Amino acid sequence: MKQSFDAIVVGAGQAGPSLAVRLATGGQKVALVERHLFGGTCVNTGCTPTKTMVASAHAAHLARRGPDFGFTAGDVRVDLRAVKARKNAVVERSRSGVEKWLRGTENCTVIQGHAAFESPRSLRVGDDILEADQIFLNVGARPLIPDMPGIGTVPYLTSTSILELEELPRHLAVVGGGYVGCEFAQMFRRFGSEVTILDMHGRLAPREDEDASAVIHEVFKAEGIDIAVNATCIHLEQSEGSIHVGIKCDERAPHIEASHVLLAIGRAPNTHDLNLAVAGVHTDDRGYIPVDEQLRTNVHNIFALGDCNGRAAFTHTAYNDYEIVADNLLNGAARSLSDRLPIYALFTDPPLAHVGLREHEVRERGIRALIGKRAMTRVSRAIEKGETFGFIKILVDEHTQHILGATLIGPGADEAIHCIATCMYARQPASLLAHSVHIHPTVAELIPTVLGELKPLE
Numbered sequence: 404m405k406q407s408f409d410a411i412v413v414g415a416g417q418a419g420p421s422l423a424v425r426l427a428t429g430g431q432k433v434a435l436v437e438r439h440l441f442g443g444t445c446v447n448t449g450c451t452p453t454k455t456m457v458a459s460a461h462a463a464h465l466a467r468r469g470p471d472f473g474f475t476a477g478d479v480r481v482d483l484r485a486v487k488a489r490k491n492a493v494v495e496r497s498r499s500g501v502e503k504w505l506r507g508t509e510n511c512t513v514i515q516g517h518a519a520f521e522s523p524r525s526l527r528v529g530d531d532i533l534e535a536d537q538i539f540l541n542v543g544a545r546p547l548i549p550d551m552p553g554i555g556t557v558p559y560l561t562s563t564s565i566l567e568l569e570e571l572p573r574h575l576a577v578v579g580g581g582y583v584g585c586e587f588a589q590m591f592r593r594f595g596s597e598v599t600i601l602d603m604h605g606r607l608a609p610r611e612d613e614d615a616s617a618v619i620h621e622v623f624k625a626e627g628i629d630i631a632v633n634a635t636c637i638h639l640e641q642s643e644g645s646i647h648v649g650i651k652c653d654e655r656a657p658h659i660e661a662s663h664v665l666l667a668i669g670r671a672p673n674t675h676d677l678n679l680a681v682a683g684v685h686t687d688d689r690g691y692i693p694v695d696e697q698l699r700t701n702v703h704n705i706f707a708l709g710d711c712n713g714r715a716a717f718t719h720t721a722y723n724d725y726e727i728v729a730d731n732l733l734n735g736a737a738r739s740l741s742d743r744l745p746i747y748a749l750f751t752d753p754p755l756a757h758v759g760l761r762e763h764e765v766r767e768r769g770i771r772a773l774i775g776k777r778a779m780t781r782v783s784r785a786i787e788k789g790e791t792f793g794f795i796k797i798l799v800d801e802h803t804q805h806i807l808g809a810t811l812i813g814p815g816a817d818e819a820i821h822c823i824a825t826c827m828y829a830r831q832p833a834s835l836l837a838h839s840v841h842i843h844p845t846v847a848e849l850i851p852t853v854l855g856e857l858k859p860l861e
């Protein structure tokens with residue numbers, strides 16, 4: 404059957420639902436197509452389940468640290484089935500909320516199935532052809548499976564399937580020390596598994612500054628996580644009762660025996676099965692859809708939002724893509740992608756939060772800068788909480804006096820970063836923040852102090 408709409412949104416992830424509802428409430432006839440779970444990765448297999456499980460892991464960790472705080476909780480054991488049930492309840496509530504919201508929106512037709520292009524203005528979903536003048540792709544990404552020796556011969560976990568485990572792995576080998584790898588490694592160690600994390604780079608979280616990676620390394624080591632960096636030639640082999648993970652690296656024994664292997668080496672965009680060629684939409688060599696500042700693809704009536712456009716892969720960036728598109732199309736705004744500051748958190752404990760440029764990027768760009776840094780061992784709130792790993796680091800442009808970027812690792816870093824981001828968005832000099840009064844005792848109260856102690860970046 405052929406159906407005509409003003410707009411078609413493909414994917415009910417982090418940009419699609421808000422966009423579909425905004426267009427529909429603005430009077431447009433909208434189709435939203437989703438082939439799997441409402442809420443996409445973030446709600447079902449990404450942020451929501453992992454942060455719910457990180458909370459369980461944190462509680463278990465604190466209980467084990469009881470003697471540090473003056474109590475004993477006895478032998479702390481984690482029931483992964485109960486952790487999973489708690490996670491599922493949170494996820495299901497969020498997923499059904501998205502679905503109900505979409506189905507309850509006037510002018511919005513929800514269609515379940517896989518969409519693929521038939522032409523630049525039409526998509527096929529099963530036997531139906533949907534036509535519209537504007538098409539918005541919010542198709543997300545999936546775990547990347549590396550072509551490493553032995554990959555087809557052993558069972559492996561991804562960030563999706565690991566969420567379904569009900570028994571604790573005896574020994575979890577985590578391949579990849581980025582966001583997914585670090586968050587799951589610490590979580591499963593705190594649940595009680597033996598954990599080895601392997602990365603081909605020389606350090607964990609290799610995109611961060613070296614001092615940030617060093618803190619994560621220190622925290623993981625203190626919790627008994629085995630770390631194998633420079634693991635350039637990982638290969639897998641089934642051996643009796645375990646998976647033999649071969650590692651070619653100079654610094655340690657050449658293999659480990661794991662019970663489970665988690666692959667966490669990155670993600671690939673879901674653009675391979677959209678039949679983009681018939682619509683004339685270009686992709687880059689990794690499958691991402693290049694977009695302009697307003698999120699338009701090379702085909703004027705087709706937009707790409709969220710992970711599939713390769714312009715960051717976070718829920719807040721996907722949502723911001725929606726805001727840019729909706730404000731420009733419906734409110735006559737002139738918002739663009741470059742208005743957005745890079746900002747994110749790695750939800751290890753303590754969390755790492757970052758905004759703007761990193762120190763190594765400031766150095767590479769040859770910007771004359773000032774730097775302020777304070778260890779969490781010199782932050783009252785961190786000392787009081789008994790969580791003194793990490794630091795506050797802020798870089799300021801020597802000429803404009805504007806903040807270039809900041810990295811915080813420590814308790815509450817994922818919240819405290821926002822006052823720095825707000826100062827940057829307001830395009831105000833660092834002195835605005837340096838002279839502001841923050842609440843005592845908080846981690847954020849040291850941000851003005853750090854800005855009062857700036858020194859030239861050597």
Ligand SMILES: Cc1cc2nc3c(=O)[nH]c(=O)nc-3n(C[C@H](O)[C@H](O)[C@H](O)COP(=O)(O)OP(=O)(O)OC[C@H]3O[C@@H](n4cnc5c(N)ncnc54)[C@H](O)[C@@H]3O)c2cc1C
Binds near residue numbers: 415418445450676718
């Ligand atoms: C383990 C993990 C933890 C994460 N934690 C965080 C975090 O703490 N904070 C953060 O900001 N980000 C986090 N992320 C990243 C975040 O989940 C993604 O950046 C975000 O979900 C991207 O949203 P999206 O809308 O682009 O795509 P998605 O949420 O992936 O949604 C895409 C949707 O499109 C549907 N779809 C795809 N192709 C088609 C088709 N052809 N037809 C119909 N439907 C289709 C899919 O089924 C899916 O529902 C995490 C990711 C992972 C994997």
Ligand SMILES: NC(=O)c1ccc[n+]([C@@H]2O[C@H](COP(=O)([O-])OP(=O)(O)OC[C@H]3O[C@@H](n4cnc5c(N)ncnc54)[C@H](O)[C@@H]3O)[C@@H](O)[C@H]2O)c1
Binds near residue numbers: 579582604667748
């Ligand atoms: N807290 C968050 O916001 C959060 C959490 C999870 C995921 N995410 C999103 O999901 C994306 C994917 O996360 P990810 O951790 O899978 O990817 P990533 O790119 O962050 O990290 C991948 C890691 O794997 C390593 N690696 C790559 N190939 C390898 C190989 N063959 N052998 C050994 N190591 C190898 C890399 O050096 C890197 O450290 C992130 O970029 C992020 O946008 C965000």
